[in-house]
Amino acid sequence: MRGPGTEQRLADGRTLRYYDDGGGSGADRPRDDERPMTEADRGRAGEVRQDPLTGDWVAVAAHRMTRTFLPPAGQCPLCPSGSEGSSGQPSEVPARAYDVAVLDNRFPSFAEVATGPDDGTLLDGEELWPVGRAVGRTEVVCFSDDHDASFGDLGVDRLRTVVRALAHRTEELSALPDVAQVFCFENRGEEIGVTLRHPHGQVYAYPFVPPRTQALLRRARAHRERTGGNLLADVLAAEKRAGTRVVLEAEHWTAYVPAAARWPVEVHLAPHRGVPDLAALEDDEREELAHVQLDLVQRLDRFFDEVDHLPYISGWHQAPTGEGRDLGRLHLQAFSLLRSPGKLKYLAGSESGVAAWINDRTPEAIAERLREVAR
Numbered sequence: 001m002r003g004p005g006t007e008q009r010l011a012d013g014r015t016l017r018y019y020d021d022g023g024g025s026g027a028d029r030p031r032d033d034e035r036p037m038t039e040a041d042r043g044r045a046g047e048v049r050q051d052p053l054t055g056d057w058v059a060v061a062a063h064r065m066t067r068t069f070l071p072p073a074g075q076c077p078l079c080p081s082g083s084e085g086s087s088g089q090p091s092e093v094p095a096r097a098y099d100v101a102v103l104d105n106r107f108p109s110f111a112e113v114a115t116g117p118d119d120g121t122l123l124d125g126e127e128l129w130p131v132g133r134a135v136g137r138t139e140v141v142c143f144s145d146d147h148d149a150s151f152g153d154l155g156v157d158r159l160r161t162v163v164r165a166l167a168h169r170t171e172e173l174s175a176l177p178d179v180a181q182v183f184c185f186e187n188r189g190e191e192i193g194v195t196l197r198h199p200h201g202q203v204y205a206y207p208f209v210p211p212r213t214q215a216l217l218r219r220a221r222a223h224r225e226r227t228g229g230n231l232l233a234d235v236l237a238a239e240k241r242a243g244t245r246v247v248l249e250a251e252h253w254t255a256y257v258p259a260a261a262r263w264p265v266e267v268h269l270a271p272h273r274g275v276p277d278l279a280a281l282e283d284d285e286r287e288e289l290a291h292v293q294l295d296l297v298q299r300l301d302r303f304f305d306e307v308d309h310l311p312y313i314s315g316w317h318q319a320p321t322g323e324g325r326d327l328g329r330l331h332l333q334a335f336s337l338l339r340s341p342g343k344l345k346y347l348a349g350s351e352s353g354v355a356a357w358i359n360d361r362t363p364e365a366i367a368e369r370l371r372e373v374a375r
Contacts, residue, residue, distance in 0.1 A: 001279065003168050004102070006030060010092070011037035014104035019165040021099045021157050030095040031081065043108045045134035047116025048207065052128040057208045059109050059134045060116075067107035069195045077106075078198040080145045093142065100161045101142040102169060102203070110136030110207060135178045137205035141165060142198065149199045150309050151186065152297040159290035163278065166203065166316065167286070171279035173205040174321045180209045181320045182277070189311025191337060191344060201314075209320050213328070217320070220327040232329035236270050245367040247299070248374070252285045253292045257367040262357040263335035264345050265303055265310065265366060269296060270331040276319035277330055293332070295374075300334065302373035306341040 004017035011033040018030065048057045068077055077092040078101075093101050104111075114133035123129035143154060143162055154162070166184045173182045186201035187194050209217070220231040227234070239245055239256040247255040247267055255269045269292065271285055281289070300310045312334055319328025339345045339360055350356045 001168055001171055002164065004165075008033070008094075010094075010103070011035045012042040012106075013039045014042060014106070016093065016101060016103040017165075018095070018098055019100040019102065019161050019168075021161050033090065033094045035090045042113065043104070043106045043111060045108050045111035045114040045116075045136070045138070047114070048132050048134045049123060050130045054211070056211045061107075061109045061134065064107045064109065067195060070190070070197065076147055076196065076198050078140070078142050078196060078200055079147050092140075093145070098142070098145045099158065100144075100165050102165055103140050103142075105138040105140050105202070108138035110134045110138050110205065112137065132207075134207065136207045137173050137176070137179070137203070139169060139203040139205075141169075141184070141201040141203060143201065144199050147198050150301075151188065151199060151314075152294065152301045152309070154199075154294070156290050156294060159294050160287070163281075163286050163289055163293075166201075167278040167281065169203050170277050170318060173203065174277065174279070176205065178207050179205040179321055181206050181213055182318055183210070183315060184278070184318075185313065185315035187313055189309065191311040192313055209324070213317070213320060216317075217324040217327050221324075224327065230274060230327070230329060232270070232331060233274055236272075244364050247367055247370040248292065248295065250288055250292050252288045255292070255296050255370075257363045257370070259363055261335075261363040261366060262359055263337065264339035264359065264361045265300065265312070266333070266335040266363075267296065267300070267366070267370060268331055268333050269293065270329070275330050276325055276328055278316060278318065280330070296334070298375070299370050299373050300336070303336075303369060304338070304341050307338065310336050311338055312336040 005020040006018040008016050008030050010016055046061045046063065048059050050057050079091055080097055081091045081094045092103055114135045116133040117131055119132035121131050123131045143151060144158065170182045170184065173179050183204045184201065223229065223231040236254060240254060245257040245259060247257065252272055253269060254272065255267055257267050275281055300312060303310055314332065314334040317331050317333060319325045337344045350358060
């Protein structure tokens, strides 16, 4: 797989990678990172602790409390250094311009360098509380050097580059011995809780299999034992047969609203061929994905007439790197907390307390609206 066009080391030793559209953006001419930083400034992850009531691992990353929060205009750390609007100050991306840039997070939840105790240690010496180092990776993916752009504005050429970058990062990170699963996602909108307005996503390489994936694997294993089939493949086939929640269907991809959607706006996008992750996609599948995902995000942006850019979370669910990989299957989940313009769905007592979800909009109505706003 073709990797980044250029790589460089930032002043504190973190890695920055440029992925180019091919239009000569200047990403192949990065400048030195002139910030007065040293290896001591490099972000170090903390520890993970296991909840004895659920078995879930929780990362404790107190250093993230000091991360940059909605900086004023001209001080965005993801704008290219020296670009118009950057006030000429050095940023995280020391280049005149770039297409897509991927860098190690300065405030990582999981990192190559972790400061917690060795795996197998017990917190306070108690058997109930296993604790270990938060070893893994946390990367930032800048979709554009245009601070005011949004994912739906990027165009097909840029989406090709984004897909290539995420596939490459998935491939590299999945090969690391500490990584159990790679999750690529975008948080968009202050309603979601973003701390930087610049168009960007993230890649988390977890040292454990996260709870949602564990639950999916349990269901998928039981489904295979009962039917001999793959759960995610059978769900896709059933949605296509029903048709009532299908939003769009192309040669290689289908988008649908799941029959038990939790969120007031939610849609899944799945390849027709069973692949474990983005790295396993073939060229024609990636090419079509660039078109289909752009179409889908633009529909989300038109869901509410009064909202220009829907706040959402969009994430690629990929198979774990080890046990259970044969049960996983690549799919995108995009959802919004916005239930109507100016009104959010809060995860209150039932959802937050016991994870019992209530959706105020039917999945069929969500799908109908996403079909209505097609262009």
